[in-house]
Amino acid sequence: MSQKMHRRTILQSVVAxxxxxxxxxxxxDTTIDTQAEKSRAYxxxxxxxxxxxxxxxxxxxxxxxxxxxxxxxxxxxxxxxxSFGQLVLQQQGLTAKAVHDNAIKVKVTNLQPRxxxxxxxxxxxxxxxxxxxxxxxxxxxxxxxxxxxxFVFASCQDYVGRYYNTxxxxxxxxxxxxxxVFLGDxxxxxxxxxxxxxxxxxxxxxxxxxxxALVQKSGIFQYYAAASLSNYRDLYKTLRxxxxxxxxxxxxxxxxxxxxxEFSNDCWGSNATYENGRxxxxxxxxxxxxxxxxxxxxxxxxxxxxxxxxxxxxxxEPKYPDTHIxxxxxxxxxxxxxxxxxxxxxxxxxxxxxxxxxTVAIDEPTLTALGLAGNFNSDLFSYINVDAAEHSQRKGVxxxxxxxxxxxxxxxxxxxxxxxxxxxxxxxxxxxxxxxxAGAGAAALQVDAANKPRGVAFVHMGKLNLFDVxxxxxxxxxxxxxxxxxxxxxxxxxxxxxxxxxxxxxxxKEQLKATNTWKVIVSSVSFSALILDLxxxxxxxxxxxxxxxxxxxxxxxxxxxxxxELLTYVKNNASNPLFISGDIHASFAxxxxxVPTLTAPAISSSSIKEEAATAVVGAGFAxxxxxxxxIAQDIDQTLKAANPNLAFTDSDRHGFVVLEVRATEAVATYxxxxxxxxxxxxxxxxxxxxxxxxxxxxxRVQNGKITAG
Numbered sequence: 085m086s087q088k089m090h091r092r093t094i095l096q097s098v099v100a101x102x103x104x105x106x107x108x109x110x111x112x113d114t115t116i117d118t119q120a121e122k123s124r125a126y127x128x129x130x131x132x133x134x135x136x137x138x139x140x141x142x143x144x145x146x147x148x149x150x151x152x153x154x155x156x157x158x159x160x161x162x163x164x165x166x167s168f169g170q171l172v173l174q175q176q177g178l179t180a181k182a183v184h185d186n187a188i189k190v191k192v193t194n195l196q197p198r199x200x201x202x203x204x205x206x207x208x209x210x211x212x213x214x215x216x217x218x219x220x221x222x223x224x225x226x227x228x229x230x231x232x233x234x235f236v237f238a239s240c241q242d243y244v245g246r247y248y249n250t251x252x253x254x255x256x257x258x259x260x261x262x263x264x265v266f267l268g269d270x271x272x273x274x275x276x277x278x279x280x281x282x283x284x285x286x287x288x289x290x291x292x293x294x295x296x297a298l299v300q301k302s303g304i305f306q307y308y309a310a311a312s313l314s315n316y317r318d319l320y321k322t323l324r325x326x327x328x329x330x331x332x333x334x335x336x337x338x339x340x341x342x343x344x345x346e347f348s349n350d351c352w353g354s355n356a357t358y359e360n361g362r363x364x365x366x367x368x369x370x371x372x373x374x375x376x377x378x379x380x381x382x383x384x385x386x387x388x389x390x391x392x393x394x395x396x397x398x399x400x401e402p403k404y405p406d407t408h409i410x411x412x413x414x415x416x417x418x419x420x421x422x423x424x425x426x427x428x429x430x431x432x433x434x435x436x437x438x439x440x441x442x443t444v445a446i447d448e449p450t451l452t453a454l455g456l457a458g459n460f461n462s463d464l465f466s467y468i469n470v471d472a473a474e475h476s477q478r479k480g481v482x483x484x485x486x487x488x489x490x491x492x493x494x495x496x497x498x499x500x501x502x503x504x505x506x507x508x509x510x511x512x513x514x515x516x517x518x519x520x521x522a523g524a525g526a527a528a529l530q531v532d533a534a535n536k537p538r539g540v541a542f543v544h545m546g547k548l549n550l551f552d553v554x555x556x557x558x559x560x561x562x563x564x565x566x567x568x569x570x571x572x573x574x575x576x577x578x579x580x581x582x583x584x585x586x587x588x589x590x591x592x593k594e595q596l597k598a599t600n601t602w603k604v605i606v607s608s609v610s611f612s613a614l615i616l617d618l619x620x621x622x623x624x625x626x627x628x629x630x631x632x633x634x635x636x637x638x639x640x641x642x643x644x645x646x647x648x649e650l651l652t653y654v655k656n657n658a659s660n661p662l663f664i665s666g667d668i669h670a671s672f673a674x675x676x677x678x679v680p681t682l683t684a685p686a687i688s689s690s691s692i693k694e695e696a697a698t699a700v701v702g703a704g705f706a707x708x709x710x711x712x713x714x715i716a717q718d719i720d721q722t723l724k725a726a727n728p729n730l731a732f733t734d735s736d737r738h739g740f741v742v743l744e745v746r747a748t749e750a751v752a753t754y755x756x757x758x759x760x761x762x763x764x765x766x767x768x769x770x771x772x773x774x775x776x777x778x779x780x781x782x783x784r785v786q787n788g789k790i791t792a793g
Contacts, residue, residue: 239666245282269342429585
């Protein structure tokens with residue numbers, strides 16, 4: 085077959101072929117479409133491109149031969165013409181290796197700036213040339229080019245039970261983009277977590293080696309979390325078999341950063357959080373397996389030394405703990421894109437999940453040294469040293485209570501006893517101690533709170549239970565948590581919030597010196613302050629609940645001391661800084677410490693309004709309760725009231741953001757679809773039905789301010 089193939093041969097997807105046949109076509113077209121379908125079977129995840137620079141780009145495919153198996157020999161063609169009439173590159177001798185699941189990525193160099201290129205991979209099978217779908221990519225403008233830069237940023241594309249209608253809309257718009265920034269959660273490591281994933285059996289992931297996965301349980305539900313390289317590869321293979329995702333990658337080059345679900349939910353370094361402190365979850369091997377699949381399946385260059393031209397050796401790309409995927413890109417005169425890695429180098433969440441809620445985190449001498457003792461003179465903050473001889477009987481009861489709670493949570497007696505030895509000791513809050521004693525039938529042992537030292541315990545930050553995300557990573561009392569953060573930050577010599585890691589932070593600060601007009605900084609998690617202020621809500625019956633809360637401390641709000649320090653540094657040392665981020669499954673735009681920050685909603689993952697509603701009901705609050713109304717039903721209004729710097733918030737729609745960066749302003753356009761539509765397959769509906777579901781919100785960023793319109 086001629087290498088100059090009809091464009092329909094190399095562009096048609098199986099779905100498009102079926103549609104064309106349904107509407108009728110000539111005999112010749114039917115032959116062409118049949119050949120396209122046959123070729124596509126050898127390239128089941130199509131093609132992709134990424135890492136656009138003025139003179140290079142990374143191209144990707146996965147080539148399989150089910151009949152012969154093993155390695156697949158390929159050639160690559162690159163042209164400025166869609167017809168491939170003239171080639172700028174024809175590279176032979178490429179190998180899609182079975183050891184890498186037959187995925188291959190190739191760095192193509194010596195290209196021209198701001199130029200559109202077409203590319204395709206070719207496999208010769210039994211004397212027949214089988215051609216991949218054609219991909220289109222685009223190089224970055226040259227340094228100093230005075231041109232606007234237009235791109236999309238997006239995140240969180242859960243596949244399970246959900247459809248990529250959001251991406252379909254972008255393809256429908258056919259925007260002339262320079263690239264797409266994907267901010268993280270490209271895959272989700274779980275196969276059906278009932279906390280946030282659907283049970284739609286038409287959109288599910290099956291692991292080919294389930295015995296190598298982690299079995300997870302939630303009530304009566306059992307599901308899997310990826311653990312082995314095979315598991316993680318299955319996630320990418322399944323997602324990348326989706327025709328919408330394939331067309332998207334065929335159309336635009338990507339710049340990708342990971343967040344947590346590429347490895348494990350709410351992870352830090354190589355530590356997972358499924359056990360919520362029941363057991364240690366440091367999983368170095370699992371982390372490296374996750375990174376291996378990520379590097380195999382995505383068109384990025386993760387070698388800080390550079391890969392050079394030709395096939396990229398995935399094995400040469402450093403893996404945990406030597407991972408180095410923070411990197412920077414230049415797009416002409418106006419844009420320096422600084423891509424930071426939030427997950428790999430960061431420390432643990434500040435509040436331990438297994439901590440005894442009554443454990444005092446800030447004692448009276450520390451409060452006195454800070455000049456804050458007077459702020460905590462209520463008996464609510466009284467504490468005792470439970471190791472004192474006079475409290476020996478109380479300590480025994482408290483220890484038994486901890487062990488009972490821990491064994492109920494699934495720990496063995498030995499594990500529970502070890503935890504109790506760690507936590508039921510030292511200074512404990514009287515209010516919590518008395519509650520536990522009463523619950524254990526030992527009310528006679530309750531402590532008089534008067535004339536006791538005062539301090540801040542974990543219970544004062546909202547932690548009420550063992551092994552629970554509430555009061556640890558979600559819905560944390562802001563004011564006491566901020567104080568705890570500052571105290572730990574100083575005591576640890578800033579290590580408690582060394583989020584970027586020492587090397588990355590030094591690199592980041594160096595990047596801010598660039599002369600480009602704008603410093604667009606990629607952070608996988610949001611910098612917007614997500615605060616729920618319930619202090620004046622007198623319709624909440626329990627006054628102890630009338631507090632200011634952080635919605636989540638898994639994002640930058642969880643490191644408030646470092647967050648303020650870093651934002652202040654950026655404001656004072658960078659011209660026109662702008663943060664773009666995702667992760668939180670909602671749309672936000674705010675100015676934090678003088679720095680504009682834009683947060684993209686989820687492509688398909690459950691909105692935070694949905695997740696908040698589930699969490700509030702799970703905590704025992706009825707749907708008609710004031711707590712439900714403020715935290716779930718009216719969450720946008722609650723967030724706006726607590727953070728006047730929020731210029732825009734939408735917690736219940738999916739979408740993406742088109743950002744055009746010009747010399748004097750950056751214009752962000754949010755394209756949004758209701759969360760109710762994510763479970764519907766719009767690929768089976770007319771284009772007008774899909775477009776009718778979308779709304780737009782345009783914002784302008786200029787001189788450190790965000791305005792509508």
